[in-house]
Amino acid sequence: MKSIADYSRQLSLQWMNESRQASIIQSRVLIFGAGGLGVAAVSYLAGAGVGTITLVDQDRIEASNLHRQTIYRVADIGQYKAKVAASYVSERNPNCAMSGLTEFLDLQNLHELFEQHDLVLDCTDDQNFSRLLNALCLVTGKLAVFANAVKMEGQLFVLDPEINKPCFNCLWPVGQPQGDSCNQLGVLGPVPGILGSFQALEAIRILAGYHSALQGRLLHCDFLSYEFSVFDVPKNKTCCHSLCDLDLESDFDIYLAGHVPRIDQSLCESNILVDIRTKDEMRDEPSAFSALHIEALKLAENPHKFLEKNLQYLLLCSSGKRSKKLCNDLLQTGYEVTACRLH
Ligand SMILES: [Zn+2]
Structure with missing residues (x-):
């Protein structure tokens, strides 16, 4: 010392x-x-x-x-x-x-x-x-x-x-x-x-x-x-x-809203949209944008099963909290992901 x-x-x-x-x-x-x-x-x-x-x-x-x-x-x-x-x-x-x-x-x-x-x-x-x-x-x-x-x-x-x-x-x-x-x-x-x-x-x-x-x-x-x-x-x-x-x-x-954009057409055009909400959330508040559906927990457990490292993904949840957190974890393991929010 x-x-x-x-x-x-x-x-x-x-x-x-x-x-x-x-x-x-x-x-x-x-x-x-x-x-x-x-x-x-x-x-x-x-x-x-x-x-x-x-x-x-x-x-x-x-x-x-x-x-x-x-x-x-x-x-x-x-x-x-x-x-x-x-x-x-x-x-x-x-x-x-x-x-x-x-x-x-x-x-x-x-x-x-x-x-x-x-x-x-x-x-x-x-x-x-x-x-x-x-x-x-x-x-x-x-x-x-x-x-x-x-x-x-x-x-x-x-x-x-x-x-x-x-x-x-x-x-x-x-x-x-x-x-x-x-x-x-x-x-x-x-x-x-x-x-x-x-x-x-x-x-x-x-x-x-x-x-x-x-x-x-x-x-x-x-x-x-x-x-x-x-x-x-x-x-x-x-x-x-x-x-x-x-x-x-x-x-x-x-x-958080200042760091996670609300979903729009231009974001979806350059990324593969993945809705990480639960089935119930999607039924209650349908999104107008077509997306893959992989619930956050499933995606967090086995990202290699659903994502490829050379593609760009846009993760969607309701407030941006879950998508931002999951994106941060996935970015650390080499996936190209960004977060967006429905509201
Ligand atoms: Zn004061």
Whole structure:
């Protein structure tokens, strides 16, 4: 095992000591998103000695990611981001126990993960997921550090559910869009790198036992003018006053709907449609599209009996939950499948 002396540069800071370093080493951090924000954050957190990191991301590395996601190499293209990042971290700090999760997580899985960690980082650039993450943090009492980066701007916000501070939904009320992501608007590589580093900076301070200066406050960074501003976010009178107001199921369904398209003709034209619902469901709610029928359980048990690896399949269920989960499992074993939903 590494000696604590390896952290000597941060230990020599006036506000650090061995007891605070021990808190960092004992801490467990959950990170969603292994893109430009996530790779910067995970690299610094592992370097600082965080003992346990779980990084969740279902995407594989693409060539267009490399300009901003600096731990990935050309040779990694096609690999799962979370797995490559975990391998990178294991070499960067072998004392950090890091897992890269690539499976689809349902609400119960997510709830369990939140319970098992001390602090959550939102590096997803997905507002619907940020709302779900916000609700899960309020329910489980976990701190969260949110960030986003687009074009030449970035924002940072810290949620502390223990105190009467505004939450992510107070900042971005439901129905008020946060804006498009860097996929639509573009981003210069260092911008998410800086914001991800800011996330790690706040996380390390919190894990060392300090309050973040950004609890309930929004840092906005403009990298064209180099104007950095901090705003006090007002607590929304109709938001997060009681845990009873939270609807995790609804937040989860909205997040999922953003990732699983509703079935339409164009999707069916380029794929073989497989309806994975039960016979009763199909009778009660017939689909207008002709499909093979293989129930989800049967398909999960023996995919090789029904699917060929060189063909593209589209799996249909009612809400998208079962089709998304099954697709994720089948993708890991080499099948070309995508999910869609009836509603
Ligand atoms: Zn709120």
